[in-house]
Amino acid sequence: MIKVRNLSKRFGDSEVLRDVNIDINKGECIAIIGPSGAGKSVFLYCLNALQPHNGGNILINGTDIADKKTDINKVREKMGMVYQNFNLFSHLNVLENIILALVNVKKMPRAAAIEKADKLLEMVSLIDKRESYPDELSGGQKQRIAIVRAIAMDPEIVLLDEPTSALDPTMVGEVLAVIRDLAKQGFTMIIVTHEMNFAREIAHRVLFMDEQGIYESGTPDEIFASPKKPRTIAFIKKLKTFNYNVKSFNFDLIAMCARLELFCDKYNIERKTVNDTNLALEEMITYILHHCYKRLQTPNIDIIVEYGDIDKKIAIEIVHNGKPVNPFENIVFMADGEGSDTEDLGIFMVKKVASDINYKNEDGLSKFRIKI
Numbered sequence: 001m002i003k004v005r006n007l008s009k010r011f012g013d014s015e016v017l018r019d020v021n022i023d024i025n026k027g028e029c030i031a032i033i034g035p036s037g038a039g040k041s042v043f044l045y046c047l048n049a050l051q052p053h054n055g056g057n058i059l060i061n062g063t064d065i066a067d068k069k070t071d072i073n074k075v076r077e078k079m080g081m082v083y084q085n086f087n088l089f090s091h092l093n094v095l096e097n098i099i100l101a102l103v104n105v106k107k108m109p110r111a112a113a114i115e116k117a118d119k120l121l122e123m124v125s126l127i128d129k130r131e132s133y134p135d136e137l138s139g140g141q142k143q144r145i146a147i148v149r150a151i152a153m154d155p156e157i158v159l160l161d162e163p164t165s166a167l168d169p170t171m172v173g174e175v176l177a178v179i180r181d182l183a184k185q186g187f188t189m190i191i192v193t194h195e196m197n198f199a200r201e202i203a204h205r206v207l208f209m210d211e212q213g214i215y216e217s218g219t220p221d222e223i224f225a226s227p228k229k230p231r232t233i234a235f236i237k238k239l240k241t242f243n244y245n246v247k248s249f250n251f252d253l254i255a256m257c258a259r260l261e262l263f264c265d266k267y268n269i270e271r272k273t274v275n276d277t278n279l280a281l282e283e284m285i286t287y288i289l290h291h292c293y294k295r296l297q298t299p300n301i302d303i304i305v306e307y308g309d310i311d312k313k314i315a316i317e318i319v320h321n322g323k324p325v326n327p328f329e330n331i332v333f334m335a336d337g338e339g340s341d342t343e344d345l346g347i348f349m350v351k352k353v354a355s356d357i358n359y360k361n362e363d364g365l366s367k368f369r370i371k372i
């Protein structure tokens with residue numbers, strides 16, 4: 001259905017896409033992920049000729065979109081586009097927004113267009129908003145209307161560019177539900193998203209874009225559970241890490257725990273693991289802070305929590321930049337030869353919940369790796 005051959009796209013001297021090749025079949029749902037600036041949006045814009053490409057070919061059902069003989073409006077009619085910022089007309093109400101192109105482009109009789117719009121509004125549970133203006137809607141509602149507007153044209157392909165990234169977290173779910181529904185109905189879809197769990201759930205294929213093109217592609221399991229190329233591995237790994245830095249004695253422990261909870265929620269990490277991780281982190285930080293306090297040092301502690309998708313385990317990395325400390329030895333390694341600490345209850349608890357504890361003193365840093 002879509003054939004891309006050696007696609008390249010430049011802005012001035014900067015080449016954003018180089019030699020991109022991909023075939024997308026009818027009914028396929030493709031998720032595009034990748035770092036900011038990788039060219040994900042530009043790729044979508046090239047596909048429906050919102051931006052002209054500089055080299056190669058894009059064939060939609062065999063029609064070369066850059067061919068002078070091609071009626072680009074006809075090609076675009078087959079493609080529905082949903083933008084991050086909805087792009088609804090603010091001076092038109094919901095119904096008029098939806099039927100505008102149906103009546104003016106598709107030349108559908110107004111009554112039939114309204115009937116169609118109402119059916120779709122029912123589908124996304126927004127029929128009671130048909131007379132409202134975009135400004136009177138929440139972000140999630142606006143985006144559902146934007147999706148309806150795209151679908152109303154009976155597109156063969158739906159392109160979505162980060163449809164949930166402008167939304168308040170509480171509204172993401174309702175929009176993802178609508179997109180999930182479209183995927184089930186068998187629409188050919190290409191969705192650029194930062195919602196990795198969603199991409200994993202609905203996509204048949206995931207494209208990771210980087211280095212001016214499709215750097216790696218595969219099934220969701222291949223890309224998320226066992227990526228092969230270094231940049232994909234780094235990207236996926238980074239997604240599954242939680243970082244925190246403690247730089248003062250009165251750092252906000254509750255805020256850190258709340259952020260850790262959110263991180264754990266995202267990966268459906270089981271309750272016991274979450275509790276054990278919380279406990280180990282709290283005790284370790286308390287211990288190191290106490291150590292810093294006794295030695296009149298300003299604390300500087302880096303925390304990285306990593307979640308392994310395959311073994312479903314958490315690894316906590318704690319890097320303390322200051323006088324060395326290792327509570328897991330009875331003797332505290334101290335350059336100034338000051339006494340020894342005995343094990344305290346907190347550290348005893350960390351030992352209990354950890355499956356493995358590793359300590360290294362490297363480059364003047366105390367590094368702990370604690371597996372839960």
Ligand SMILES: Nc1ncnc2c1ncn2[C@@H]1O[C@H](COP(=O)(O)OP(=O)(O)OP(=O)(O)O)[C@@H](O)[C@H]1O
Binds near residue numbers: 036037039040043
């Ligand atoms: N109209 C433009 N003129 C010049 N450069 C552009 C234009 N549009 C995009 N670019 C550049 O092309 C590159 C890719 O941009 P693009 O918007 O496709 O990134 P992206 O992968 O969608 O990133 P994000 O995840 O932040 O949305 C960027 O370096 C960007 O600065």
Ligand SMILES: [Mg+2]
Binds near residue numbers: 040041042161162
């Ligand atoms: Mg983008």
